[in-house]
Each structure stands twice: as C-alpha cells, then as structure tokens.
Amino acid sequence: MDNDELYEHYRFIANEGQAPLRVDKFLMNFIENATRNKIQQAAKAGNILVNEIPVKANYKIKPKDEVKVVLAYPPHENLLVAENLPLDIVYEDQDVIVVNKSPGMVVHPGHGNYSGTLVNGLIHHIENLPNNSSDRPGLVHRIDKDTSGLLVVAKTEHAMVHLSKQFFDKTTERLYYALVWGSVEEDKGTIKGNIGRSLKDRMQMSVFPDGEYGKPAVTHYEVIERFTYVTLVKCRLETGRTHQIRAHFKHIGHTLFNDERYGGNQILKGTTFSKYKQFVDNCFKELPRQALHAKTLGFVHPRSGKYLEFNSELPIDIQNCIEKWRRYSKSSTTE
Incomplete structure (x- = not known):
C-alpha cells in the first residue's frame, strides 16, 4: 500500500491588499494553535504549497496567492459515513469482495472528497470492514479517481493481512x-x-x-x-x-x-x-x-x-x- 497521497488540511487565499510576508508568519495568523517551528518543519518537508508549488518557510506571500498545507493523513477523524451507493460487484464471499469501479468515483475519502467514495459505499454494504494502517477500511490497493476497473477489498482482518502481503510481495x-x-x-x-x-x-x-x-x-x-x-x-x-x-x-x-x-x-x-x-x-x-x-x-x-x-x-x-x-x-x- 502506497502512502504517497497527501491530504489538504488548510487552504487560504491572500487578499488583494496583502503586503509581502513570510509564509510561516502568514500561516501563524490563520492556523489556531500552530507553532512557527511546526510550520517551518512542514515547509522543509515540502508540505506547504503556494499555487501548487512547494515553498520554503521564507517565501514571501503575494496578493491572491493560494496557500495550502498538505499532510499524509486525513484532516478530520470520523469522516467515514455509510452511503447507499451503486456498486458493480463482480464477486463476493465471506472474505473478499471484488468491485468494478466506475470512472469518476474516488476510492477513499480525502483531498476534499469526503462523500460519494467507494469506501462510503462499501461500509454501507458491509458491516465492520477491517481497517488498514492508513484508516482506509478494507483497502489493500487503490486506483485513481478517473481510472476504471477492478479492485479487491478485504472483508476480514485475516483477508486484509493475506492480501496486503500478496501486493507487497x-x-x-x-x-x-x-x-x-x-x-x-x-x-x-x-x-x-x-x-x-x-x-x-x-x-x-x-x-x-x-x-x-x-x-x-x-x-x-x-x-x-x-x-x-x-x-x-x-x-x-x-x-x-x-x-x-x-x-x-x-x-x-x-x-x-x-x-x-x-x-x-x-x-x-x-x-x-x-x-x-x-x-x-x-x-x-x-x-x-x-x-x-x-x-x-x-x-x-x-x-x-x-x-x-x-x-x-x-x-x-x-x-x-x-x-x-x-x-x-x-x-x-x-x-
């Protein structure tokens, strides 16, 4: 399972009258309980984007700049809501379910897509899906939003471990x-x-x-x-x-x-x-x-x-x- 995906936690647009200001100071004005050290660490890790490009902590904000903070974990807990979504189920038994994902459907919540995802539909269809290390119930792999096709989902802890090892190996x-x-x-x-x-x-x-x-x-x-x-x-x-x-x-x-x-x-x-x-x-x-x-x-x-x-x-x-x-x-x- 890849953990390269980044979740948008904050997004701010600098107003038209914005005077030049370091991005770390700019974010401290907006993010509650943020320390400058943490913001600087995020910048060093490439997690602060201005107009979609990673910047250093000393970048000077300009009017209308779009500033984002992106991190490797979802911005909110308990995002998962069961939704009765149409799923094209190719195969299902007590251990696994194989789904033919339609194009345009996001696989799991994140990046501003917190509903209508495959996972939202799966947790409506199946109770107690096992969680993986990234809090994505049942998932052992994924495909992009606009890619269509087959995904296997684990319905039990044993299936999760077994299938994850196969993908890893x-x-x-x-x-x-x-x-x-x-x-x-x-x-x-x-x-x-x-x-x-x-x-x-x-x-x-x-x-x-x-x-x-x-x-x-x-x-x-x-x-x-x-x-x-x-x-x-x-x-x-x-x-x-x-x-x-x-x-x-x-x-x-x-x-x-x-x-x-x-x-x-x-x-x-x-x-x-x-x-x-x-x-x-x-x-x-x-x-x-x-x-x-x-x-x-x-x-x-x-x-x-x-x-x-x-x-x-x-x-x-x-x-x-x-x-x-x-x-x-x-x-x-x-x-």
Whole structure:
C-alpha cells in the first residue's frame, strides 16, 4: 500500500491588499494553535504549497496567492459515513469482495472528497470492514479517481493481512489497458524508473531513473493495436506506485490519451489540420478522462488458497474512443 497521497488540511487565499510576508508568519495568523517551528518543519518537508508549488518557510506571500498545507493523513477523524451507493460487484464471499469501479468515483475519502467514495459505499454494504494502517477500511490497493476497473477489498482482518502481503510481495496479477499518444515502437517492453512526487508540481508523480528519489517501479507493456497517432497497450504492473502507468508512459514520451494532469489533454501527436483537431476534440468529449482501465485482477484467495482471476470489459467511453481512432486510422491510410 502506497502512502504517497497527501491530504489538504488548510487552504487560504491572500487578499488583494496583502503586503509581502513570510509564509510561516502568514500561516501563524490563520492556523489556531500552530507553532512557527511546526510550520517551518512542514515547509522543509515540502508540505506547504503556494499555487501548487512547494515553498520554503521564507517565501514571501503575494496578493491572491493560494496557500495550502498538505499532510499524509486525513484532516478530520470520523469522516467515514455509510452511503447507499451503486456498486458493480463482480464477486463476493465471506472474505473478499471484488468491485468494478466506475470512472469518476474516488476510492477513499480525502483531498476534499469526503462523500460519494467507494469506501462510503462499501461500509454501507458491509458491516465492520477491517481497517488498514492508513484508516482506509478494507483497502489493500487503490486506483485513481478517473481510472476504471477492478479492485479487491478485504472483508476480514485475516483477508486484509493475506492480501496486503500478496501486493507487497508482488504476486498479484494486474493488467491494465491504456490508450497512449504516439506510435509505440517496440511490440513489447519494460519501463523501469523510481517514481516519486514531482519536485515541481506536487499533484504529479515523476520518474527518477537514477533512483535518487522515489520508490522502485516496474511496468511491463505489450502493444495491442496501433491507430496512426495513438497506441492501445496492455500493461502488467510489477509494482503498484501512485500514478505508475501515467508517469512511466509520460517518461518514455507516450502520455496517456486525455490525461489532463500529465498533459495528455493536448494534441501531442498528429497533424495541424483543423479537421484532425476537431476529430481529437470529439475523442476527448467521448472519453473525458485518462484512457486507463484496470482490466484483469488475480490473487490467491486468503481462505481457500486457490488462485482467482477476474476480467472486466472496457467501459463504453474507452470502447467508443478506440473505435473512433480505428476508423480514423483506416481512412487515413486508404486516402
């Protein structure tokens, strides 16, 4: 389980008449019971952001600056409220539940999403879900808000320990389908490089190939189909880092299609023709998120010891986008 995610605890906007003031002094005026030493420690750890960029304690606040304090734990206790949410349950028994998460659903509360998450729905569906070390009931792994696909959830303490060890030991099977910008040259390949939070933008993850920062990450990929300016790939995760596929493919020059956070919502490959631009815009409208789906999930059942594997269909938005590119690719090669 990755603990790279940061929770927003405070957010302040400097007013238009703000005189230049060190950010540590600025925050002391707003945060009750804060000591300057604690604020300076938070800045040193990269947890104080001004306009989404980490700053030092001596940064001078300017008018209209957005100042955030982000930390590795949720800002409030007892956030979890059971909600009767629609869940696409693929499999369930007394130990585990496998869910096909829809795009747009946040997996667990945090970052301003304190309701409507998968966990809110799970605790309504199942009483007494076991807690993990991060106070996220039942979770042994997660996928991003705008990534769709399969997740396994532990219903008992034994299942939690057993499944967590499998993810830690990298013995689970996780296959993702992704549509990426550009024509991926090799039919098969492996992307290696440590992944850690970007030093420039804390909302992104970056690849550090020399291993000087971040955690080791390995993604194996195989090309399924090429569509002139984009490629459909199958990815097998050897590790499970935050934004792993998104960061790794950007690192090799093939950002995920319509991945706004990593720049994939721009036209990165192709022509300058206005017809092509209109076509890509239509694809973005068809698929208003990054083109990433957790398609296959396999693990050893914590009670029976049997290997279970589940597959999910590509969601209709990804299917429709792929079909558009398929038709475009065929027409452009026959012209």
